[in-house]
Amino acid sequence: MNSRLIATLCALLIGYLSLNAKNIRLTEQEATLNGRHLCTDYIQSALDKCSRSGGGVVTLSPGRYLTGTLYLRNHVELHLERGAYLLGDVHVTDKNIYPKQALIYAEDIEDAGISGQGTIDGQSNTEGFLSQGFRVNDNKRPNGLFFYRCKNISFSDFNILNAGNWTFRLQECDGVRINGIFLKSLAQGNNDGIDVDARNVVISNCILETDDDGICLKSDNLDFMPENITVSNCVIASNCNPIKFGTASCAGFRNVSISNCVIRRTTESNIWHWEERYDDLPKGVLTGLSGIAIESADGGCIEHVVINNITMEGVITPIFICLNRRSGGNKGIIRDIHISNITATCEGNIPSIISGIPDRYISDITLQNIHVEHHGGKEAMTSRLREALTSYPENRMFGRLNPAAGLFVRHAKNIKVEGLSVTMRHADKRPTVVADDVNVMTLRDLTSRNILGEPVQNIESTGITLDHKDIR
Incomplete structure (x- = not known):
């Protein structure tokens, strides 16, 4: 096979992947009934599909989406429109709902992020959460966001509230941009704001209010x-x-x-x-x-x-x-x-x-x-x-x-x-x-x-x- 044919086939493959990179829009009506039933599988399926197709944007339209752990994937941006609420289930010790100790978790991914003017809410200030009697340093509650060994990731403009533990944790990540987020977690002990164990990081234009370190x-x-x-x-x-x-x-x-x-x-x-x-x-x-x-x-x-x-x-x-x-x-x-x-x-x-x-x-x-x-x-x-x-x-x-x-x-x-x-x-x-x-x-x-x-x-x-x- 000559070099010109190889180059042509590579160009066609790249074009095919680009055309098939999917932007997916999710609606509350399709997902569940007004945040009362888990729609983890529905959202996760969209994140997986988008990544497999080459990457793109998964958008949550206005509505209330109750979920356990979601895994963000390679080359995927999760976009929350204004009025979209991603709500953490309060049964936080149930490993079927939270297989990872975070509401949104990512490991070894790159070129991904979260954006939009919607809200991620761990609901740790609700009676259902508070009645479980968690204590400071008990290590039983989920973080809000937890990104581990990820590269070239960005976060912009969304609200993140009421995490169970640390609100936003970066561990051994490289290449992080955080801009314009609003963060408020005051209901639980260990409610840190942004925890940065990462390199090549830019944090700007954010408003944070936390019970533990900012x-x-x-x-x-x-x-x-x-x-x-x-x-x-x-x-x-x-x-x-x-x-x-x-x-x-x-x-x-x-x-x-x-x-x-x-x-x-x-x-x-x-x-x-x-x-x-x-x-x-x-x-x-x-x-x-x-x-x-x-x-x-x-x-x-x-x-x-x-x-x-x-x-x-x-x-x-x-x-x-x-x-x-x-x-x-x-x-x-x-x-x-x-x-x-x-x-x-x-x-x-x-x-x-x-x-x-x-x-x-x-x-x-x-x-x-x-x-x-x-x-x-x-x-x-x-x-x-x-x-x-x-x-x-x-x-x-x-x-x-x-x-x-x-x-x-x-x-x-x-x-x-x-x-x-x-x-x-x-x-x-x-x-x-x-x-x-x-x-x-x-x-x-x-x-x-x-x-x-x-x-x-x-x-x-x-x-x-x-x-x-x-x-x-």
């Missing part, structure tokens, strides 16, 4: 490094940590840019009552924990991170950077972190924290133009802050009190702070900044209001300067 970078596989990730122009509300790296941090994270985001309060909290675990919080306050949390607790390396232009309210601690060994395992690395142009109105009195471990310093951190406001009204501490080298990393891990009013730095080196402004709503007797076992920290343009303590306290540190003057 946008959370995770690293569960030592041999897979989440990297090349951007997050921009998002509004995030969380009852835990709106922007978080970790806690899962086996390989770590690198080459991450987060910019132009707003952090706000949630509208409700059904799981947490933080006034019971923190001082100086009014009863019933809606607040998250750390606005920006960067944690290496499993031996991973976090490096080359830029965070810029973030405003936040409804948090306790603006910035929390922690290196420890929660399981007593390998020592991680945190270095080359640049955080700038942050405005934070905070609850309570736990300040920004940078804390490493005695034999593995956090290094090369720059904080620039950071403006924060706290409750204040605290006395100066007379004892040194306790260590918590194997604890679960959280802003309260060192206790309810902190020796610094605005910034506490420990077991760190090469720290640069420029333009830090700290305001207390009530007169506070603590130092504005405390350096404890720090090797070289340069501070410039430090300002404080309603703080009666000294600007900088040096505890067994070297190379600490404020406006070019040594602090001993």
Whole structure:
């Protein structure tokens, strides 16, 4: 067979596949009766058929579609028109309904995604779901979306609500675009927003409201490094940590840019009552924990991170950077972190924290133009802050009190702070900044209001300067 004939046959085959790539439109009337009966098989059949024919778009027209686990397939876009509701069945422990622990699951697919202005609703806020008595960390509830080892996938414009567990999980994916989604999950513990264990990821123009962490970078596989990730122009509300790296941090994270985001309060909290675990919080306050949390607790390396232009309210601690060994395992690395142009109105009195471990310093951190406001009204501490080298990393891990009013730095080196402004709503007797076992920290343009303590306290540190003057 000559080369010209082979080329002709290949062209005909490609043309045949293109002509037979099917766009399929599903209607509520064909599927079931108004979301009261399962139509999993009906929708799955369309997804499978579309993929087998070469790919295309499966569209859900307006209506209510009750379903268990759906498997998204290669080269298929699931499109939800405005008024289309994909509803998760509440019998979430039934393996016949949820063979995978997700409402929509995909594994090893490529060139696929979800789009449209319809809604995916896990119904975890309904009586049928709530009456089953699930608990935080029980691992019995399905995620909303779970994409595993997928490539070149996109998500745009849809609403995703009331997941049973994590709302949107990406694990070991490569090439992900998320744009313009609205996400709200507040009914269950572990209701994270977007969990990113992936590389080459762009997240933009999203609105999220979550009971657990908002946008959370995770690293569960030592041999897979989440990297090349951007997050921009998002509004995030969380009852835990709106922007978080970790806690899962086996390989770590690198080459991450987060910019132009707003952090706000949630509208409700059904799981947490933080006034019971923190001082100086009014009863019933809606607040998250750390606005920006960067944690290496499993031996991973976090490096080359830029965070810029973030405003936040409804948090306790603006910035929390922690290196420890929660399981007593390998020592991680945190270095080359640049955080700038942050405005934070905070609850309570736990300040920004940078804390490493005695034999593995956090290094090369720059904080620039950071403006924060706290409750204040605290006395100066007379004892040194306790260590918590194997604890679960959280802003309260060192206790309810902190020796610094605005910034506490420990077991760190090469720290640069420029333009830090700290305001207390009530007169506070603590130092504005405390350096404890720090090797070289340069501070410039430090300002404080309603703080009666000294600007900088040096505890067994070297190379600490404020406006070019040594602090001993």
